Amino acid sequence: MNLKFKKYSVLPGFGLTLGYTLFYLGFIVLLPLAALIIRGSELGWSGFWQVISDPRVLASYKLTFGTALAAAIINTFFGLIVAWFLTRTHFPGKRFIDSIVDLPFALPTAVSGIALTAVYAPTGWIGKPLMDAGIKVAFTPIGITIAMIFIGLPFVVRTVQPALEELELELEEVAISLGASQWTTLVKVILPMILPSLITGFALSFARAIGEYGSVVFIAGNMPMRTEISSLLIITKLEQYDFLGATAIALGMLIMSFLLLFVVNLLQSWSSSRLKGV
Amino acid sequence: MRSKELKRGLQPPLIVNIIISTVSIIFLALFLVLPLVVVFGEAFRQGVSVWWGSIAEEESLSALRLTLFVAAIAVPLNLFFGIAASWALAKFDFWGRNLIITLIDLPFAISPIISGLIFILLFGINGWIGPWLIKHNIQIIFAVPGIVLATIFVTFPFVARELIPLMTEQGSEEEQAALTLGANGWQTFLRITLPNIKWGLLYGVILCNARAMGEFGAVSVVSGHIRGETNTLPLQAEILYNEYNFTAAFAVASLLAFLALVTLALKFFVEWKSNKLETV
Numbered sequence: 001m002n003l004k005f006k007k008y009s010v011l012p013g014f015g016l017t018l019g020y021t022l023f024y025l026g027f028i029v030l031l032p033l034a035a036l037i038i039r040g041s042e043l044g045w046s047g048f049w050q051v052i053s054d055p056r057v058l059a060s061y062k063l064t065f066g067t068a069l070a071a072a073i074i075n076t077f078f079g080l081i082v083a084w085f086l087t088r089t090h091f092p093g094k095r096f097i098d099s100i101v102d103l104p105f106a107l108p109t110a111v112s113g114i115a116l117t118a119v120y121a122p123t124g125w126i127g128k129p130l131m132d133a134g135i136k137v138a139f140t141p142i143g144i145t146i147a148m149i150f151i152g153l154p155f156v157v158r159t160v161q162p163a164l165e166e167l168e169l170e171l172e173e174v175a176i177s178l179g180a181s182q183w184t185t186l187v188k189v190i191l192p193m194i195l196p197s198l199i200t201g202f203a204l205s206f207a208r209a210i211g212e213y214g215s216v217v218f219i220a221g222n223m224p225m226r227t228e229i230s231s232l233l234i235i236t237k238l239e240q241y242d243f244l245g246a247t248a249i250a251l252g253m254l255i256m257s258f259l260l261l262f263v264v265n266l267l268q269s270w271s272s273s274r275l276k277g278v
Numbered sequence: 279m280r281s282k283e284l285k286r287g288l289q290p291p292l293i294v295n296i297i298i299s300t301v302s303i304i305f306l307a308l309f310l311v312l313p314l315v316v317v318f319g320e321a322f323r324q325g326v327s328v329w330w331g332s333i334a335e336e337e338s339l340s341a342l343r344l345t346l347f348v349a350a351i352a353v354p355l356n357l358f359f360g361i362a363a364s365w366a367l368a369k370f371d372f373w374g375r376n377l378i379i380t381l382i383d384l385p386f387a388i389s390p391i392i393s394g395l396i397f398i399l400l401f402g403i404n405g406w407i408g409p410w411l412i413k414h415n416i417q418i419i420f421a422v423p424g425i426v427l428a429t430i431f432v433t434f435p436f437v438a439r440e441l442i443p444l445m446t447e448q449g450s451e452e453e454q455a456a457l458t459l460g461a462n463g464w465q466t467f468l469r470i471t472l473p474n475i476k477w478g479l480l481y482g483v484i485l486c487n488a489r490a491m492g493e494f495g496a497v498s499v500v501s502g503h504i505r506g507e508t509n510t511l512p513l514q515a516e517i518l519y520n521e522y523n524f525t526a527a528f529a530v531a532s533l534l535a536f537l538a539l540v541t542l543a544l545k546f547f548v549e550w551k552s553n554k555l556e557t558v
Contacts, residue, residue: 006372010454012463017366020529024359028430029384035406077303085302089295099546103310106538108492110512111531113520115313117319126314150309169287185288211389213495218519231391235499240393243404250392254344
């Protein structure tokens with residue numbers, strides 16, 4: 001067993017670069033995060049609970065996690081279709097469409113926010129016909145979900161796409177030559193193999209939607225108890241100089257997100273271990 | 279010459295392919311392209327001169343200056359960190375390496391609002407260092423230093439997470455050869471490592487810059503929205519929008535949307551370049 005901290009290497013600069021990395025990481029990332037956790041612990045369990053169980057806070061959690069879940073499910077479905085479209089069909093200009101998928105990563109969130117609001121407002125391009133049909137989108141949870149679909153889609157496409165590309169086509173051909181129908185091959189051969197990446201894409205898009213602020217806040221309408229997301233409630237608390245309240249809401253969000261990612265990781269190791277057994 | 283490409287794998291019926299293509303194109307057009315079109319449509323609705331008038335407004339210009347200033351600090355710092363971190367983490371094997379890589383990714387896992395909040399908890403009036411700062415008359419929150427710090431935080435992982443996998447994959451044989459042949463460490467880095475990672479580096483810088491110029495949530499928490507002083511371009515767009523000055527808001531937003539398009543084009547170019555290099 002090697003008891004040394006580091007394996008021998010002839011390359012220079014380890015101490016310097018690692019030292020700088022740790023210093024910068026500690027100062028920029030770890031110190032501020034420690035402030036959040038330590039300030040939050042000043043509240044104590046009962047103080048934390050008191051803030052979290054406030055009906056307005058609970059309503060914001062329910063709204064944020066509910067709409068984020070809906071958006072992540074929709075994104076997983078359409079993300080899979082788009083990823084399939086980009087890997088399995090061939091047509092001119094495909095690379096152009098492929099780079100459009102990254103638009104939500106590149107577009108500043110405030111810009112997407114006001115643009116989506118302009119599209120879906122009752123007077124907007126899509127909002128008006130929908131309004132005539134009796135569906136109000138902007139300033140309702142539907143609008144929030146649409147904004148979350150916008151920012152979450154690339155996460156699903158960009159995790160599923162490489163998995164589809166790496167798929168061994170022989171396996172599908174074997175299934176078909178052994179008499180499986182196209183549908184059976186899709187459901188029993190292809191889907192199980194890309195399931196781990198679908199789960200990752202779902203989780204990434206879910207997590208991003210929970211924390212999203214810029215693209216959601218304009219279309220949300222921000223009515224307390226009804227269309228007020230948790231991120232906005234943190235800002236409201238800060239504007240009232242209620243720092244502990246803001247910290248408690250933030251910690252609640254972080255704890256729930258990490259629990260969620262933990263469950264998703266379990267699901268993922270289950271689905272990939274099932275593959276290894278085959 | 280290949281006259282006909284061999285068909286491989288699953289061959290869904292034509293109608294299924296048509297449905298998949300149609301659904302994908304409609305979905306992308308409706309959810310991704312339409313909002314972008316609307317930004318430019320609204321910005322130029324009253325003509326180019328009105329658009330230009332909104333941009334040339336003193337408050338918008340100072341927002342533009344601040345945005346460029348913040349990015350000019352945040353991007354080089356994170357670039358320098360990214361190179362140092364990937365050298366230490368990719369070229370050496372040591373205990374705790376994976377933990378550090380996980381920690382570097384943390385800012386991506388945290389909501390932008392919480393990223394701003396943590397700096398208020400540190401430097402705000404009730405923060406850990408806040409009272410000391412007030413006594414020495416240093417302002418960080420609701421001032422430019424806070425905006426710079428929050429931006430550095432949210433763009434922290436971009437360059438490092440691009441370079442670490444790339445440099446790990448490349449290994450260090452070439453560097454070892456250079457060193458045995460008598461090059462010093464600095465020469466080895468400049469002549470061997472840097473040319474090998476340049477496209478990955480550029481890729482990370484492009485993404486880092488786009489986020490630095492476009493960050494909204496974290497910056498909004500620490501900025502204080504002081505007109506002409508602590509407003510970046512995204513914050514300026516928000517203020518104009520909330521004042522129902524839609525044309526001006528979309529004019530400012532169109533600058534940012536243009537930045538996004540340039541980012542995508544550069545990204546496309548870099549991906550194309552590095553793919554071409556790989557196949558050679």
